[in-house]
Amino acid sequence: MTYLKLNSLRPFLASFLPGRARVGGQERLRAFIGGSIGILITALISRWFAGADSITPWLIAPLGASAVLVFALPASPLAQPWPVIGGNTVSALIGIACAIYIxxxxxxxxxxxxxxxxxxxxxxxxxPPGGAIALFVVLAHATSFHFAIFPVLLNSLLMVFAGVIYNSLTGRRYPHGQQATAPLSSTAARFSAADLDVALTRYNQVLDVSRDDLEELLHHAELAAYQRNLGALRCADIMSTSPLSVQFGTHLDEAWALMREHRIKALPVIDISRRIVGIVTVADFMRQADLDARTNIGKSLREAVRRTGAITAEKPEVVGQIMTRSVRVMSAQRHMIELVPLFSEDGHHHIPIIDDDKRLVGIITQTDLVRALYRAVKPGA
Structure with a gap:
């Protein structure tokens, strides 16, 4: 019983552990230098503004938290200029009012x-530092609304100014406005911008990432998933092995019976070495039945495939006479993703698969491809 209780507590206890920071050393150094410079610039200018002999506070401690956001998380909606300036100043005004009247x-x-x-x-x-400023003002019993102008407003303005200059010089967009960059092409994406808006509405919590960054991040993750799931798949992984086939001299009635028995719509035509010389499909049989001139489809097909037994015949007798000679094939080691344009744009329905010696080893149909795509992109894949 004790063991079971410990097992049930492990996920809860693990939630208190810090997550791994997926930030490189260079970015950490950039944030470290930026935060130091931002505080230094703000402190020096604010102290000069207050005067060397002034006893008035010229720098507020919660500004350190603002520096963390501005320089370590410049893309965060919580770190943008208006939240820094407006959030700090409004919170200071509210704190002063509470200090006076409560x-x-x-x-x-x-x-x-x-x-x-x-x-x-x-x-x-x-x-977030706005909450700290409101509490700081109350505890310091600051009862002059001038305190919201100096040092709070001036400190915030200087911090934003330093953030704009430093982040721009170090390759970080700041201010990081919404939809400032063109969104990724979503023609093949599994979700649209409207879908993301619906998800955010249902989530109904503050996210420490801008909406456009979140959308771009999700598109990148989706692309990585496609590349992981589809990029490594080869034709050999999804093909139907040991496919049925016929030879040039196979009689039409045999080929037709084979297709009906196994409910398939195409048969590769091979030579004695199993190299492909053509392909015969249902469409090839339909052309021989001359359906445009007849109304009884079954009777027309039976006549088209019936053996005459004559040495010479006016109608085709064997597969080689009606097959399509130009056949698009694919190597078993080629990536599966290369098949998509063949099926979707070139109108193919069956692609014979060959080995390094150009011998038939499999066949891929539209159904095989769709099944593989579904398995690759379904949730949990």
Whole structure:
């Protein structure tokens, strides 16, 4: 019983472990230098503005959290200029009002943070450090609304200015506006922009990634999945092995009976070495039955395939006389994805598969291809 309880607790306990950061050393160094520079520029200019002998606070501690967002997560919606400037300033104003009108700092701090979150949601400037600023203002008992202008507003403006310059110089788009880049082509995608909007509405939570970045990331993931599932598949993996075949001299009635018995629509025609010389299909038999001139299809087909027994005959007697001689084949080692245009654009329905010696080893039909594509893209594949 104890063992079972421990097993059931493992997933819960594992959820407290930090996830692996999928960020390279160069990006970490870039964020480290950027955060330091941003705070340094903001501090030096704010201190100069306040004056060397000023006792007024000229730098707020929650700005360190803003620096993390601006320089380490410049693509985050929470790190954009309006959330930094608007979120910090509005939260400071709310904190000041609570410090003035609510005597108990515990109640004042709780109400300030709650109203700051609500205001940032309403003004579309959600910025986590804003909550820290609202609480900081209450605990510091800042009761002058001037405090929201200096140092909060000035600090935020300087941080954004440093972020724009540094991120641009180091190859990061900032501000990172929505739909600033052209979305990936979705002609073959399994989801559209509208589908993503529906999913986000159902998710109904704040995501620390912009919508256009999320869409691009999902398209890249989908492309990687296609390449993983389809890129490695070869014709030999999906073909029907030991396919039925006939030879040039096989009588038409034998070939037709074989196709009807096995419910297939094509038979490769091979020579004695199993090399392909043609292919005979249902369409080839239909042409011989001259259906345009007759109304009884069954009778016409029986007459077309019936043996005459004569040495010479006016109508075709063997497969070689009606087969299609130009046959598109594919090597067993070729990638399956190369078959898609042959079926979808060139009108093929059956592709014989040959080995390195050009001998028939299999056949792939449209059904085989569709089945392989479905297996490759179905959920859980």
């Amino acid at each position: 005597p108990d700092p515990a109640w004042a701090g709780a109400i300030a943070v709650g109203f700051a979150i609500a205001a940032m949601f309403s003004l579309r400037c959600l910025h």
